[in-house]
Amino acid sequence: MSLLSLTGMKTDIGQYHVLHDVTFDVPEGGVFVLLGRNGAGKTTTLRSIMGLWSPTPGSVRFRGQDITGLHTADIARLGIAYVPENMGIFGGLTVEENMVLATRDGRFDKGRLDFVYGIFPALERFWDKPAGSLSGGQKQMLSVARAIIEKRDLILIDEPTKGLAPAIVDAMAGAFAEISAETTILLVEQNFHFARRLGRDMAVIDDGRIVHRGTMADFAADQTLQDQLLSLSA
Numbered sequence: 001m002s003l004l005s006l007t008g009m010k011t012d013i014g015q016y017h018v019l020h021d022v023t024f025d026v027p028e029g030g031v032f033v034l035l036g037r038n039g040a041g042k043t044t045t046l047r048s049i050m051g052l053w054s055p056t057p058g059s060v061r062f063r064g065q066d067i068t069g070l071h072t073a074d075i076a077r078l079g080i081a082y083v084p085e086n087m088g089i090f091g092g093l094t095v096e097e098n099m100v101l102a103t104r105d106g107r108f109d110k111g112r113l114d115f116v117y118g119i120f121p122a123l124e125r126f127w128d129k130p131a132g133s134l135s136g137g138q139k140q141m142l143s144v145a146r147a148i149i150e151k152r153d154l155i156l157i158d159e160p161t162k163g164l165a166p167a168i169v170d171a172m173a174g175a176f177a178e179i180s181a182e183t184t185i186l187l188v189e190q191n192f193h194f195a196r197r198l199g200r201d202m203a204v205i206d207d208g209r210i211v212h213r214g215t216m217a218d219f220a221a222d223q224t225l226q227d228q229l230l231s232l233s234a
């Protein structure tokens, strides 16, 4: 059984038909990549999974349970975390306060905090600093750290490399490889070079429709297919 299954998902935002037919399965373990150009529908797909938009018709199943139409908080409680493109951190609060707000009951498990520091050592150094004073890369690390401060089954991450320097992107790739050893990641990306390093399975979305599904290894080896599908992203 797939960890997450999207079937025939259509999402309207106001009068706009944004998703027309989004169907794909995310298997448990590793990184699943959803590629697509600007405005293709990647963020809307993640927001529809999290209950922030309502797909009608269509269904979202998590571990076989139909979660379509549940409230976002209930979806999160089932073990799904969301790292939005704007990172969702509180600039006026310290790193520690941002992390506290991401826990269920305001307390850290010591072992878990060490696990997070092991992946993102900068957070320990900046623990008492305002999140707003961090660099772009450190903010992105904080936003991912908030998602893993408690163990989750699935993390949805929206374009985490956008605007980051290559060295930080490398650090992110290492971090995601570590995280994906315990938690399935659904990664939305435009950066194919980053995505291909991490992805096991993948799909391409264009104009609100899934136009390709397969393994990253097959996709990365097929230049014609890449030219055809990623040029949609030109």
Ligand SMILES: Nc1ncnc2c1ncn2[C@@H]1O[C@H](COP(=O)(O)OP(=O)(O)OP(=O)(O)O)[C@@H](O)[C@H]1O
Residues within 6 Å of the ligand: 013, 014, 016, 018, 036, 037, 038, 039, 040, 041, 042, 043, 044, 045, 085, 190
């Ligand atoms: N709140 C909204 N109101 C109206 N249209 C919207 C809204 N949010 C998104 N859209 C439209 O829906 C389409 C898909 O947007 P979405 O943000 O899902 O794309 P994306 O693939 O995540 O793009 P990007 O890479 O730019 O974030 C776009 O045409 C966008 O303009």
